[in-house]
Amino acid sequence: MTLELIVSKIWKIYNGRPILRDLSFVFDKKEIYVIMGPNGSGKTTFLKICALLETPDKGEVFYLNSDKKRIPEDINLFRKITYVFPEVGIFNASVFDNVAYGLKIRGLKKKEIVSRVEEVLDFVGLTHKKKQDALTLSSGEAKRMGIARAIVIEPEFIFLDEPTAFVDMENTEIVKKILLQIKERGKSTIIIATHDTHFASKVGDIILKLENGKLLTENFA
Template identity: 35%
Template structure:
């Protein structure tokens, strides 16, 4: 196992940012850490990069327990490198940025230029060698940061949201580079993303994180709400003061809920009176997703629903159509 962690906790103040009973990552693969903002993805990645030590619990690297007490972390750091979400360039030229890791590793001077040129070719940025690294765009910076990370000749590269701040063209390039790094250079890759499609495209394995814990799948349609007692005793969850969602169980008070987009039912009309948990909304966006279609429906709050293509055709829905959504209580999970 490349990484193995047991009962790992990371606590800032009183908040547990990470609480992971067990997680293992195999070497040689591309692993995606998927989760919304604040899930603890970056923190976990920095722990994998040996930049942060956990508050408690153990991390094993190639089966060996990481010792945070002694000053041995630099040896480990030299085998793993992280490319941050907004990578920062030293205020020297692109070439000098790439030379930094080589210089630190006392790489023979006469071979440096050759390595730097090769890496710049890999990311398609040879002509930027003498450019000032600070003047690059977001996507270009990201690509140079990848080349700089590769100059460390690591076993593992960790990418934090590799395409969060770049345009579509650069996004494609970066994903291609990540695949090449893994397949041709045999470097293990772990990356974080909040984009399910990217995770599916790129990763051999996906780990779902939510609020510092491992989740079965990624939560969608996440809302903050309040569970209140209903008139007839059945509790309901009030979201944004507009949506009243009947729930099966739950303690009174503020909660966070997630509504499974696969479990929401769609219809064009509703019985009178409408069944519980049914809301009329306006279809505002349709996107293809694998063999299904994702519909974004505004019912006072935006709800994301996955429907089959057949269903969509049968109902002849288009953007702007008004439709009814029914969220069965079992589609609502309190998280």
């Protein structure tokens, strides 16, 4: 099933100031969308609203299935979308157990969990760290682990908030390669919020700029 995300005329107001104004957009491609904008422009708020972690003050956000029918907001939908926070929430467990979390709560069999986690850890270059206490990872490794944990559940939508925050140049490069490879797999729509112009230009298929509460198409060319 292919999901589409519909953002329809949303408003979000903080302290009397509209952060998002009558914003509409359709995310319907298995590509990488990058939302840019300076700090405080509302990127994170927009991303969280899209991921159903926050609600808009006006307007609506919903997902359509391949028959263009609206999907109810229940656990079945939540399990198709995932969100990677700038400061990766690390469970007090091994790297393996962190990545396996989403599969365990879905009740998958141990054999399948092991096989999928190992494949994803290999994909993000963390196989050698799988038994390590995840809290001892560097910030770059933690970010890669966060991405591995998100993609192992094979979501249709992956939201990444500032994926290069707290990450060095080397790990930024690795994160970029991982995201491009996820896109190549063609299973997920990736929506990234970042203020890193260089990173956005390297990974983004569709670059959008959040300005004065509106989403504008950005062209780097």
